[in-house]
Amino acid sequence: MRQIILDTETTGIDPKEGHRLVEIGAVEMINRRLTGNTYHQYINPERHIDAEVVAVHGIDDEKVANEPVFADVADEFWAFIAGAELIIHNAAFDVGFIDHELAMLNKKRREPVLGPVAEHCRILDTLGLARQKHPGQRNNLDALCKRYEIDNGHRVLHGALLDAEILADVYLAMTGGQTALTLETGNQSADNQQEGSEQGLTVQRLTLSPGQLKVIVPDAAEQAAHEAKCQAHKLSWQQG
Template sequence: MRQVILDTETTGIDPRDGHRLVEIGAVEMVNRRFTGRTYHQYINPERHIDAEVVAVHGIDDAKVANEPVFAQVADDFWAFIEGAELVIHNAPFDVGFIDHELKMLKGRAQPLGPVADHCRILDTLVMARKMHPGQRNSLDALCKRYAIDNGHRVLHGALLDAEILADVYLAMTGGQTALTLDADASQNQRSDTQETSGLSIQRMTLTPGQLRVIAPNEQERQAHQAKCATHQLRWFEEAAHDA
């Protein structure tokens, strides 16, 4: 299954107020493995970026003044996401902005979008609220809950947030794609490395037989059996009491 983990940054909160995209970041996975393909693009929104939003993502008017407008990058972006399952945190926000930009494209023989007509959409915020009801489920909160390092995340950035969300999503749905036990054991491992904004993200795959199984000694085996017997007795006592 092909999935694209996606995030955007914008000039404001609501596209109905004329706000636009200023950055798109996306990471591709196939069958829960990173392919190494990413999409990252700053966009000239053709309008002023609100100061309170600049404080969040650090993208001001000057930074995107010489970047392409969305119409110039729409085809490349669409080619990257079309047909994939999009994994997005708070999907209505990002998809709403993308659909708004697609609607504004003029003079096309074949219109692009809406996104939901061409991609499946998985909202990790909805998933997190079902898994952790009554708790904070922001991306930062989920990083803390699943012990994912996001210490390098000072400001929001679309590609960085997409990479972090990818790790959060994998943790929420069954864990890492692979496990690295020893950095020196590279002869029997395959490494896929992405370099993004000076950050190195490495995925390792173990071959069969690399995980050493240590059997318990007799003392440990007996202690385990005694513990199991204690728990079983307690279960029977509680069941009899409830009856």
């Protein structure tokens, strides 16, 4: 299964008010294993970037003045995401901006028509997933990193590729795959012990390569014993 963990940065909050993309970052994961394949692009939004969002992501007009416009990178970006499951935190925001950019692009050319995203990709919103798992709690990316003990100390400002990489770790931790959960060492207070797995576990990323996981195949005697037990359970169920 091919999944793309994706994040964007923008000039403002609402594309309906003329706001545009200024950065796209994405990382590829196949069968829940990060491949190292990434997509990252700064974009000239062809408009002013609001000061309040510059304070969030640090991308100002000067930084993207010489970057390509979305029309120049759209095909490469689309080729990277098309057909994959997209994992996005607060997906409605990012997908809304991408669809807006694609719609403007499609008006200017006949072929190929790109988008909408939801017609070509499955979309998993990790914000919705986090709210289901942790109702009534803060579920922004920083809060989830703290909850799952994922190091995001290098995240001073928002950045599309950095946030996508962090979200990949958060997603894997939330869904229980490709992570190692190890009990903390040392003394813990009674309060800490009662807080359960979220506070009493350390999440570490595995870097296993193919062939490192040992597969143990049952011998003939074990297989026969297993089949006999299954048959006994089946007979018990039929009679009971």
